[in-house]
Amino acid sequence: MAGDAARLITPVELTGPRLPGQEDLLGTLALDFLADLHRAFESARQARLAARRHRQARFDAGELPDFRTDTRAIRESDWTVAPAPAALRDRRVEITGPVDPKMVINALNSGASCYMADFEDSTSPTWENLLVGQRALRKAVTGTLDWMAPDGSKHYVLDPTSTTTLIVRPRGWHLDEKHVLIDGQRLSASLFDLGLFAFHNANVLQARDRGPYFYLPKLECMEEAALWEEVLSFVEQRLGLPAGCIKVTVLIETLPAAFEMHEILHALRGRIVGLNCGRWDYIFSYLKTFRRHRDRVLPERGQVGMTQPFLKAYSELLVQTCHRRGAHAMGGMAAQIPIAGDPAANEEALARVRADKEREARAGHDGTWVAHPALIRIAREVFDQHMPGPDQHAVRREDVQVDRDQLIRPSIGTITRKGFDNNVEVCVRYLAAWLDGQGCVPIHWLMEDAATAEIARAQLWQWLHRGDLHLDDGTPVDFSLFDRALLALPSKLADRMRLPGGSRINDAIALLDKLTHAGELADFLTLPAYERLA
Template sequence: MNKWKQTLLQNRIEILASENLNRLYTDVISEDALKFVATLHREFEGQRRRLMEDRIRVQASIVDSLDFVLVQDPKTFEIRQDPHWTITHEIPAVIADRKVDIVCLDVANRDALNACVKSGACGVQVDFDDGYAPTWENGLRAQKNIYDVVQGGQQQQGKDALLIMRPRSWNLIEMHMLVDGQPVSGGLFDYGLFMYLNAKQLIKTNRGPFFYIPKLENYQEAQLWNRIFMFTEQHLGLPTKSIKCIVLIENILAAYQMEEIIYYLRDYIVALNTGRWDYIFSFIKKFSDSPDHVFPNKSSLGLDQEFLQAYYHLLVKTSHRRGCLATGGMAPQYPTANQSSLCEKDKLAVFNGKSIEAAMGFDGGLVAHPSSVDACRKAFDKVIGQNRLNNLQTSSNNKKKNSNSNSSNNRLLGYSPIEAKKYLDQLIVMPKGIVTEQDVRGCVYVLYNYISHWIKGQGAVPMNGVVEDLATAEINRALLWNWIKNNVELNESTDKKVTIQLILNLIKHQFFYNNNNNNDFNNDPITKILLTLITSQSFIDFMPTILYPLITNIQINSNL
């Protein structure tokens, strides 16, 4: 038994993966780095598990009450009503410009990460969540790529994009690392390695550490991240409040607690960010047992829908009221297989979409490809110019100085309690639209192809000029499940409905299109997975619950 493994075992840490692979990444999974992850696990895993149990209880209460109404938490009334508080820090200049971040959709690919860093974007969302399939090898390669960029010392301030890490969400685990016999949280594993390996160098060069925090469902989960940040700074000897984060509001429950989320992360947060597809997915999931919540086709779920307009406006108003920035979603346009850059039509689509967000008050947005960066930046430059942050911080400072005038404080940041109440009421207005057979076919196409790539270790997949990731796959899956459960009629005919048989026929067509030399449809594993996901009696919370075991490569040393 080698010394590395023996030392880990003495600390009740086990790595259940290929020793040959592990040897290639000893600088990433060093004894001390893994000990730090284990320390995080022992300190916070119990709290994480309780929060996951709370999610189950909340979901059960929604399912058990068909007339369940989402409301703000009465226990935090005073936080929401107090007009005086804002985040406790000025947003650091290095992360103040959020006009365009690019999502690195293949962090395990060195060239892809470097292209994003050199793209001209403000930041790179280093995505270990929606655009990532968490194989053990992907995780090691991704952490190594980040480490080399940070430690290489060749990043140019003001030119190269910041690395902003997005760890896995709270519900996911890392099966290849056990601490005291338990698998560690995927998010804590990603976060812990990143911080141990890179935090001090990022602080030294004034480039971090910065995070995108995904899929929070309530302020209690924000409190957990706050405790983790504080603990990390103390344990690693970092300056207090040196960590900064952007929180993704991509769950309908979190939309009712945006102020509380900011409040409990007020020492660290710089922005709230939208995640439209994850947000709609959460809407379908939370009300999965309600016959009153039948959703139309995906193309109908745009910003002309009242519930999405309310979500966007409320996020902007809330962020600015409390001294934060607000950033929009990701433009999914992506070059087709025979292109290296977007065509002018697609660049214009990015520009137009981001111009709408800028007009709504957002301070920036995200893109999926380097050739989208200029279009996104120009959209925000045209609408908001260079001074949005200065205006935000000046208003926030004036607000603190004039704390006796509540109405004037709210006006400084364009916040109206009456308007906010209107948006809250609109958050649960059901979208309008139809469902056609072509819509069903489109969902099957995306879901079938995405699953087939994900289980091979690819978490983001270009399809038909856009990039599909876990968020878009989940919305396709949720819509199919929703339509089957509610026996939805297709728009073309009053006597044709969305049934399992219809979807099975479409899956079969997709199978033969993808596998023209393979006639063994009855044993197709992708079909079996897809049917499991869309025909379950109760809605399956997240696709990785089913898919993750298929990409683990557990190897147990016979000497143990």
């Protein structure tokens, strides 16, 4: 009977809705390639995810993150990473965003040094979004991508003279792709995103000395980096690519990874180009790591800026580590977007962007991120002033002496009623849009993505489950406060049908209510939400 059941399992099964042109992306050879990736690496992926759970259980029991004793030799010995290819030597301004055709065209035409095409935090992974994104990137690589506005008012085409370098960010190791089953198991979302892009585009890009290049998200340790090294070597071998031609940048956006930056660089030393300060996910990871630590509760997210001591220490340690190893130290995201109709408020927002980029450039970063094309000019002006060459590797930051306690010291601040209510509103509005297929949402003149929504969601859970916190006006931070904020949202968002995801507001309220009242903090908001996507 067991043998009969095994024979009934289709080796590769697509469970998503059949979409026009799907066969061109997911033909037999492409599916065979994805199946080979799954069979080679799924057990190792599951082992790494189990190690994450075990580590978090130790943190929940009171253990604190620290530098590893078993890898001291890696940190203290002299070595460097492989030189960066020409297309990734000057990365002073990178724009990031989702993978819909309009965004891909605008980003590649923006004049930024690089465009990070994001399948992760700024893309809601509906089956349609994923395939439309893969098709858009494939056409962009061949120079044939165009897009017509639905009303026919504007036709978008790629600028053939664009020099913006394409970098793709797949989803993280923790995510599955439920629409592709291999031997009855869900395929890793990481392997689906990276594998399918590489299968269709790697040889074309390699022939042009353009990679392929990837950003690797949410790593927590050197072993996870080593797993990526095995995957990328496998991809190169199977696709007939030169060894080491796939180049990567790793986002240091988890607290555990901040203690293993040397080790992560070492594990990928033949292909890694740099590390990036993924500040929003990093703050979320701090909250998640210390979810059970009553003495490490952060104030409202608007008060947790990069000048806070624990974030300043993380940023400067990243610069020091990268420059010691010959790698780029990339700065973080400017989430502001232009404020239409209010020149004074717009100037104030742009001044904050400029000040943030000044801080990064003076600290020694080799480039930075923006979320909107209008911010490229400001970021470029700042880095042109402070970085006349392609990088700042000569800025070694020998003055930086960061220890364990500096990296985990909590911020000082308060929780205001406005800050509490804003967390509730951002969570609900972002979740509603995400459930409706939009992963990048402007809210109050900030570009919110999954990472920023996670900060708001994790803060709400931690504040409420601690049970003894108060707003700055003395109001207890309890579930009565939370429930009242949720109940007030439908009337507050009376025009919600015109908002992104307006039709899913009630679904989002119900999901946030369930997650916040739960006795355990869900690892990622997107895990339960994903099961509700088409």
